[in-house]
Amino acid sequence: MDVKHLKLSRKQGVPIYLQLYRRYREAITSGKLRPGDRVPSVRSLASELGLARGTVEMAYQILVSEGYFMARGAAGTVVSPRLGTLPEPGDAKAPAPPAHASPHPPAMGIEAQPFQLGLPALDAFPRKTWARLAGRKLRTLGTAAMTYPDPAGYEPLRRAIATYLGISRGIACSHRQVFVTAGYRGALELVRRTLLQTGDQGWYEDPGYILARQFLERAGLRLEAVPVDEEGLNVRLGQQRAAHARFVVVTPTHQSPMGMALSLPRRLELLDWASRRRSWIVEDDYDSEFRYHGRPLPALKSLDRDGRVLYTGTFSKVLFPGLRLAYLVVPAPQVEKFEEMANHLPGPGSILPQAMVADFMEQGHFARHLRKMRTLYAARRGYLVDALIQTMGERLHVQPQAGGIHVLAHLNARQSDKALVAAATAKGLALHALSDWRLRKSPQGGLLMGFANFATAEEALAPVRRLKTALAQS
Ligand SMILES: Cc1ncc(COP(=O)(O)O)c(C=O)c1O
Structure with missing residues (x-):
């Protein structure tokens, strides 16, 4: 492919690295570039296009991390030979592409416990800004805000979410496709009621997010365990075990809890399966904002040409879980069905918090907060990892992660993780x-x-020492 055809423009308002990334992605999915084709080196492309090397590097990094490109060291970079046959453009339909009781229910309505999962840094939330927005909103919201709220969510918030997803997650959607929900489970409930029936079978990542799994099972859906490996959900095994499943729930950006990204070949395989079977993919994009290396990966939804992906995001990690606000993006042809069902469900609740989040996003506080949190989490992750290495030595092996707000540590000895957690729980961990x-x-x-x-290295060290005592006792 002649690089002159890349057609980059500074006028589009889209960062150049992102344009470059998209052009290559299009070239690969449309077949202009084939698996195994060589691409120019970062240096020669940067000089040919008159760009900074860092710009080209950033685009290449995303393409490599998503599996489009493969870096071969001195031998240069090529389009990944593992991509196999890709769907032609506009040809997405062609051969193209028992309830488990929770032993540890989440601590609720109490102060954060050491190691508690799923909580953002509560001390770093900009409460002054939040209080200012609340005061202003209370004074200015008109009488329309005192009538019955739209069950699909407060319109300015739906618009702010659609804009954010377009810029940050590569998802092109209108605000009508966005439904604000009461947490992730609110989104799952809306999907279940609108598109699924009791007894329907679905693939669930193994291991996978325990609370959603319990929720779906209790709602009468049958979950088939589909293992995850280093490329994420094993789509081939899913097809072997339950080819006719009606849905799949997947965490493509940062698998929960193992942490890997779903590779591009697997993404394409999954979309292909869903298109052929007319099955639904629920994409749970719960913490993509927090990556320590490179940019967040674009969502699976950004590759969804056939309208099979129901995309969900939450404000629990980026703001705080007490808000109980999440969102669901539905394919355009499904909007009316979802609107109709939303009319019969409790919806996301009061307008005030929704209006405050909309202002928080529109006025730039959200983007600032995320930038700050990325740096903070990289440091706080370091506190915990250092404390684990220093205190536990060979007993634990911390799995490297590109992002997220939890650490996964494997036990080295033949130690039962359940026994250890039981002993640690007794110590308030x-x-x-x-x-x-x-x-x-x-x-x-x-x-x-x-x-x-x-918040400090010392704060991480004390509970890790308690964990060491629990390990000796378990
Ligand atoms: C994998 C995963 N998905 C989704 C969520 C969001 O859930 P909610 O919006 O109900 O807080 C979480 C929260 O911990 C999670 O870990």
């Missing part, structure tokens, strides 16, 4: 055993630990 997040048994035990609320 709120970590989870990896085994409890699995649907099928596996010998590999591990510990899941939140770190967002360790």
